[in-house]
Amino acid sequence: MKISRAEVEHVAKLARLSLTEAQYAVFTxxxxxxxxxxxxxxxxxxxxxPPTSHxxxxxxxxxxxxxxPSIGLDLTLANAPEKxxxxxxxxxxx
Amino acid sequence: MELYxxxxxxxxxxxxxxxxxxxxLTKSVYDRIDRVENKINAFVTMNKEEALVSxxxxxxxxxxxxxxxxxxxxxxxxxxxxxxxxxxxxxxKILGNYIPPYDAMVMxxxxxxxxxxxxxxxxxxxxxxxxxxxxxxxxTRNPWSLEHISGGSSGGSAAAVAAxxxxxxxxxxxxxxxxxxxxxxxxxxxKPTYGRVSRYGLVAYGSSLDQIGPxxxxxxxxxxxxxxxAGYDPQDSxxxxxEAPDYTAALTSGLKGIKIxxxxxxxxxxxxxxxxxxxxxxxxxxxxxGAEVMDVSLPHTEYVVAxxxxxxxxxxxxxxxxxxxxxxxxxxxxxxxxxxxYYQTRTNGFGPEVIRRIIMGTYVLSAGYYDAYYGKAxxxxxxIRRDFEExxxxxxxxxTPVAPTPAFKIGQMTDDxxxxxxxxxxxxxxxxxxxxxxSVPCGFSSAGLPIGMQLMAGHFNEETLLKVGFNxxxxxxxxxxxxxxxxxx
Numbered sequence: 001m002k003i004s005r006a007e008v009e010h011v012a013k014l015a016r017l018s019l020t021e022a023q024y025a026v027f028t029x030x031x032x033x034x035x036x037x038x039x040x041x042x043x044x045x046x047x048x049x050p051p052t053s054h055x056x057x058x059x060x061x062x063x064x065x066x067x068x069p070s071i072g073l074d075l076t077l078a079n080a081p082e083k084x085x086x087x088x089x090x091x092x093x094x
Numbered sequence: 095m096e097l098y099x100x101x102x103x104x105x106x107x108x109x110x111x112x113x114x115x116x117x118x119l120t121k122s123v124y125d126r127i128d129r130v131e132n133k134i135n136a137f138v139t140m141n142k143e144e145a146l147v148s149x150x151x152x153x154x155x156x157x158x159x160x161x162x163x164x165x166x167x168x169x170x171x172x173x174x175x176x177x178x179x180x181x182x183x184x185x186x187k188i189l190g191n192y193i194p195p196y197d198a199m200v201m202x203x204x205x206x207x208x209x210x211x212x213x214x215x216x217x218x219x220x221x222x223x224x225x226x227x228x229x230x231x232x233x234t235r236n237p238w239s240l241e242h243i244s245g246g247s248s249g250g251s252a253a254a255v256a257a258x259x260x261x262x263x264x265x266x267x268x269x270x271x272x273x274x275x276x277x278x279x280x281x282x283x284x285k286p287t288y289g290r291v292s293r294y295g296l297v298a299y300g301s302s303l304d305q306i307g308p309x310x311x312x313x314x315x316x317x318x319x320x321x322x323x324a325g326y327d328p329q330d331s332x333x334x335x336x337e338a339p340d341y342t343a344a345l346t347s348g349l350k351g352i353k354i355x356x357x358x359x360x361x362x363x364x365x366x367x368x369x370x371x372x373x374x375x376x377x378x379x380x381x382x383x384g385a386e387v388m389d390v391s392l393p394h395t396e397y398v399v400a401x402x403x404x405x406x407x408x409x410x411x412x413x414x415x416x417x418x419x420x421x422x423x424x425x426x427x428x429x430x431x432x433x434x435x436y437y438q439t440r441t442n443g444f445g446p447e448v449i450r451r452i453i454m455g456t457y458v459l460s461a462g463y464y465d466a467y468y469g470k471a472x473x474x475x476x477x478i479r480r481d482f483e484e485x486x487x488x489x490x491x492x493x494t495p496v497a498p499t500p501a502f503k504i505g506q507m508t509d510d511x512x513x514x515x516x517x518x519x520x521x522x523x524x525x526x527x528x529x530x531x532x533s534v535p536c537g538f539s540s541a542g543l544p545i546g547m548q549l550m551a552g553h554f555n556e557e558t559l560l561k562v563g564f565n566x567x568x569x570x571x572x573x574x575x576x577x578x579x580x581x582x583x
Contacts, residue, residue: 003457007457008457011453011456011457011460012453012456014456015415015440015452015453015456016433016436016437017437017440017441017444017449017453018437018438018441019441019449023446023449026446027449027453030450030511030512031450031453031454033511033512034403034454034511034512035454037400037403037512038400038403038404038467038471040396040397040400041397041400041401041404041470041471042470044394044397044474046470046473046477049477050473050476051469051472051473051475051476052472052473052475052476052479052526053302054288054302054332054528055288055302055479055525055526055527055528055529056287056289056332056334056553058289058331058332058334060331061328061331061332061333063328071195071196075195076195078193078195079191079192079193079195079421079422079423080421080422081419081420081422081423081424081425082425088420088421090420090432090435091430091431091432091434091435092431092432093431093432
């Protein structure tokens with residue numbers, strides 16, 4: 001086993017997901033299969049190979065630090081599940 | 095011929111001559127939608143009211159003489175591209191009520207060109223999949239055979255174009271999501287070079303792989319849409335500052351001097367024999383048209399699926415961390431506290447494939463595993479990229495199958511994600527290397543399902559792909575076939 005039921009639960013927690021027992025029963029073997037397949041990469045010696053994070057290398061995209069118009073408060077809050085005045089409202093934190 | 099059945103360039107000619115009006119064209123498309131959409135399920139959201147207003151405005155532009163080749167042309171937009179004021183869901187419950195406050199750059203460009211936006215097309219949830227079978231909006235059916243998938247993740251766009259529910263469409267492609275559904279639905283699709291089309295306003299899945307591109311009824315239409323959407327955009331920091339050419343200028347006849355490479359790793363046993371035969375016939379046709387054909391090798395092909403299913407889920411898990419129920423989208427009703435709100439919102443808002451990839455991605459990025467998985471995969475990605483660099487030293491275009499089989503049946507792969515991932519084997523590498531890839535129809539299976547041929551070229555070499563595809567189409571009529579029989583029942 002590449003990954004145990006407990007590890008899947010730990011990772012799910014990091015990603016703020018709470019799965020049911022039935023979901024763990026499905027996902028754990030599926031993710032194991034995929035991770036076992038990915039083991040294939042270890043056949044290759046990559047000791048001196050630089051990583052590719054983007055296929056088209058670009059150096060930093062800089063711009064002038066200028067103030068520009070924004071979309072404004074109404075549009076910003078338009079999709080809020082809950083709002084009050086000029087703020088997003090969330091449940092109590094603790 | 096009904097108006098909805100035309101290509102973009104045909105419709106534009108008729109609009110220009112004032113043989114038809116843009117309003118007639120748009121109404122014809124919605125009449126078609128009324129007749130076939132209940133069979134196909136290509137759209138998540140319709141935009142009829144605004145479309146008719148745009149069509150009126152388009153009529154005016156033809157009168158004024160300010161019309162462009164896309165003015166008055168009804169287009170479908172994949173529901174992963176933000177449309178100001180028009181719901182954008184990614185076929186996910188978690189964005190089920192999201193109305194973007196801004197347009198993606200490609201939308202600003204299409205609106206400026208005068209295009210008519212028919213509606214938002216269905217997709218695999220957050221573009222994660224190869225079959226357009228999202229749980230929340232239901233599967234999009236293949237217009238050629240309603241029991242089969244449309245392909246994915248841009249299955250709604252490809253099916254809508256194939257079923258004449260729009261004249262052309264935008265899709266997005268992270269590992270084949272434009273090319274594979276285009277192949278399965280018998281239409282043309284182009285994934286541009288990474289950085290060629292702005293990703294500003296494209297809901298992110300795998301940011302180093304995602305690219306927007308057109309899905310159309312023929313190659314000329316691909317070039318027309320590319321002329322509108324390609325170009326540098328400072329709002330996308332990975333956009334490449336490089337002038338976009340006139341892609342329609344590449345559509346000239348003759349393939350003399352074009353060198354076509356056949357990567358031997360893409361013509362392997364396990365490929366459906368009808369797919370193999372159709373692609374080989376396609377290659378023979380290109381040779382007849384004057385192209386020189388040669389064998390090449392992309393030796394790291396067998397590692398492509400493994401690399402992709404580390405990198406894409408890793409990027410996805412990071413990108414999808416933003417869906418927390420605070421500022422927009424779905425929020426579960428009565429959580430006990432903030433932490434509970436995160437858990438409930440994300441667990442109930444995402445479907446199973448998205449949850450699987452978030453867990454995979456979080457795992458491969460987590461402490462102690464990062465180097466073994468993400469680091470290793472990024473290094474192998476370099477080897478894959480170098481394979482292409484070597485190949486393009488000796489040839490201009492690579493020709494391969496798009497998918498190992500024609501479209502499979504709806505529901506056939508949903509329980510076996512690894513098997514589904516392996517079906518992406520021929521399309522993932524173009525995203526990894528950042529090169530452009532195109533799919534054109536090259537045949538049909540004995541069951542009547544379309545088969546596509548993939549063409550790939552070096553960075554920013556879309557013009558060569560378009561030229562080869564244009565010549566292929568001029569010599570064949572696969573792209574002119576319509577799935578009429580299935581849809582008239």
